[in-house]
Structure formats: structure tokens, C-alpha cells
Amino acid sequence: MYNYLLRIKYNGENYHGIAYQKEFRTISGEIIKNLKINEFKLSILSRTDKGVSAEENYISISTNTEIKSFNINLDNIKILNAYKLTDFINIRKFSLGKLYQYNLPKGLFNKIYKPKYLTNLEKISIDSNQNDFDINKYMEGSKYFIGNKDFHNFAKGKIENPYCIIYKFNIEDSDNYYINYVEGNRFLYEMIRRIITFLISVGYNLFPLELIDKVFTYNLDPKPFPADPKFLILKKVYLNWRELYKYIEDIII
Template identity: 30%
Template sequence: MRIALKIAYDGRKFYGFQRQPNVRTVEGEIIKALVKLGIIENPKDANFKGASRTDRGVSAFGNIIAFNTSKPELTYPRILNHHLQDVWVLGRAQVPEDFHPRFWSKGKVYRYYLIDEGFDIEKMKACAQLFVGIHDFSNFARIEEDKNPIRKIDRIEILPKGKVIVVEIEGESFLWEMVRRIVTALKLCASGVLSIEDVKRMLEEKVARKLPPAPPENLVLWEVKYEGVSFEKDPYAVEKAKKEFFEKFAQHLITASIFEDWLTSL
């Protein structure tokens, strides 16, 4: 049987998602728990796959993994969460044998959390709309040789929540560092360093020097979307993960004086 799991994790605690020798990674931590419980024997035979290989420092509250197992009764969130640290299983789904969490994805949603430094929110919103649609994002990503720089962004929303501004970006697929470089452009627009015309030019022409990516620690892969795949969520696991995840996530982001108000607004 093939099982898919919806997972959250604190990216600051890992050297990225993908397995690497001699360092702690999200994938490595999950596989270790699955092998320990006898759910899988090894990732290759189980056809273990992930939806997104998030970079070091990037967190998730909706990444997806999938694997084959003869013991699906052991894959429930409350069982797995007992054996995981800094990773939370939120829900599970039985999926077709050919299900690949990356190739079956219909879109992803990212959230970037900014401390409001007196930004002009209206300028930030106007700048955000420039990125919506189909564009060449060569100037807003680290381009790998085999990757097409043309991407489609479905929406960008700027959501002020007290002292925190949430930038929510949804699209079909994203390039390496694309979200974080877009966030840098939004910050510079909202600060008056870049104009709307500057950003338009960067979407239309090649530039000699790209904008740097915003720090990875404030980025969260919020959701991976599918058609015909419904995850059975465990309410207890979701609430426990939400509290523990955001408490850890917020430690480096906001001060204790505004933490409670921010947490209740999520």
C-alpha cells in the first residue's frame, strides 16, 4: 500500500530536506523513524519520495512525502509523532501506487514572515502584482542549467498581522531561491529603494546583478495542492503541531511581548 503523509518541520533544526551523510536532515529523520517502526526497510525499496526539497533553514507546515508499506496501521500521526523531533505528521492519505508527491502537485503555497519596519504596505501590494502571471524569473532566482526560468505565479497577497507582515505566494512551481528573491524586491519597493519601474525592468530585461535572497529562516512551505487526494487529518496532531511549530518558529522572529497576539491571529 502506498501512503502519503502531510508533514511540518522546523527548518532551522536541519541541514535542509534531502538526505545527506553525517548531517541531520528532514528526510533522514523521517526515514529513521519509519525504519525503526518497521514501516519500511529502506527508502529505495519503499519508493520514498518528497514533494519539495526545501533548502537549509526553510520550514514547512504542509510538505508531502509518500512511500510503500505493508504496515499502514503504523502510519497514523499520533504513532509517528511519538518518534519524531522537530518534525510533525499532520495527516495521512492512501494514494495510488504511481503517486509521486512532486509530479502530481497542482501548485504550492509559500508564506514569508516579515517584521514590519515601517514599510509602505500599498507600495508592497502594488509591487507584488507585477509578479502575478507568466514571467521569466531569471533575475529572481538561482538558475540551474536544466531549469526553464519561465514560471507562473497565480497570486501574491500581503497580509499585515500586527507587527508581522505575511507574504503569501501561490504558483504552479518555483525556481531555487525564487520566493526569497521576490520578497527582497517587495521589501525594497516598500522601503522606497526600488521603484515599480525598476522591478518591471527586472522582469523584462537581464540585469548584471541580481537581488540577494531574503533569509531562509522566515520562509514556510505552507501547502502543496493536489486533485483527488484527500488527507485525513488528526485534529489533536494538528493543534499540537501548530502550537509547538509556531512557538519554535516565532522565537527568532518576534519578541515575546507580541508573540501571543500574533499566534492567536494565525
């Protein structure tokens, strides 16, 4: 078998995510098709959702076909680097963390998340009147997400391990966007997009700042819905290269 590791970038707006699916057009599916591979095994570092883009992501491939060229003719997908491996690897095991960017349009969204209750041993009603959007409240709310937290309220479905560590959550003001940079050790399915939706409600005074600490121990009803994926970008992934280099036989490109 031939084993490879690919570092890639892509605009995911018109794709059904990165994970291979026979019935849908996906990032990994287009790469496999253009590399002319028939039988293969894949491991994807970050399984970005439908519509999400990446400036850096990694795929490891095992195939019975030697790949002669890694030049693929795709406008929205690029192979930045290719490595020949000694064995097939689960690339996720080498991940140390990720940095995401969410470009929140200043026009915001027509649909605004409106939380109703926090429930645990008690039930707390969220009674707030909507005000004009306040970016300062949004930014203040983002600080509560830094640290090792239980993010069960910000993931789709039930999660076996809801704990993630957010190292930084920075927000920059540009002409058309509030640019969110979120760095952490791992992220749950739809986690960042649901956090953005929640913080928008904080900015509109629909969730009080003094109750944010409780969203990591109580249940939010309803859960925040995910924000638009087309504004989310995987900026950078951090790998344990000391361990990874043990499997690299050659640097192809």
C-alpha cells in the same frame, strides 16, 4: 515492495531542508530513521530549503519493510496522514500548485539588496537614493509579479524553465510582521525569498516601480540575494486527487 504516501508538517528551522542527505540532519532523514526503514526510495512534493517550515507537504516512500506504525516521536515533525499505495509514485506529477507564507519582520534586515543595472540589448543604471521604508511601494511592487512570468532573476543558478505562474500575492499587516501570501503553480529554488529581498529594495526606493516590468525580460545585476529562510512557510499544496486516488489502496491514518 511497500509503498506509502505521507502528508507531513514540520518546523524546519534546525534542519538542512527536507531532502534526504546522509551527512546532514534533514526532515525526510529523521522520518526515515524514526520509521526504522533501511532500504527506500523517496519522492518529495516540495523540496523546501534549509530552515524553511511547512504546514503541509507530501513524501512518497517505497521500501522493502512494512511500516507497522506511523507514530513518530519528534517535536518538530508530524505525520498528519498516511496512505498505502499500489505503486511507488512521483508525487510531484500530481501537484497543481502551492501556497507560501513569508512573515517579513517589521524590523526588516540589516542587509539591504541594492540593484545596480538592468541589462539586455541595453544597459540601464539603477540610480536611486535610499529613503525610509514605504510598505505601500512594497505592496504596489508585488502586483507586478502576478501572472505568467520569467523568474530567472529570482532563482539560484541557471534555470532550464524559468516560467512560473503566480495566481495571487497578498500582503497583510500584523503587529510585528508584514505577512506575504504567494500562490502559484510552481516555484524556483529560493524564488520567493529572492522576491522578498527585491521588494524590500523597492520599499526603500532603491528600485523604481516603473522599471519592475523589465526584471522579467532583462538581467538584474546583481541578482537579489535570498531572504532569511526561517520566516518562510509552505502553507498548502494543491494535488490532483482525482488521479492520485487511482494509486491509493488504503487510508492508514
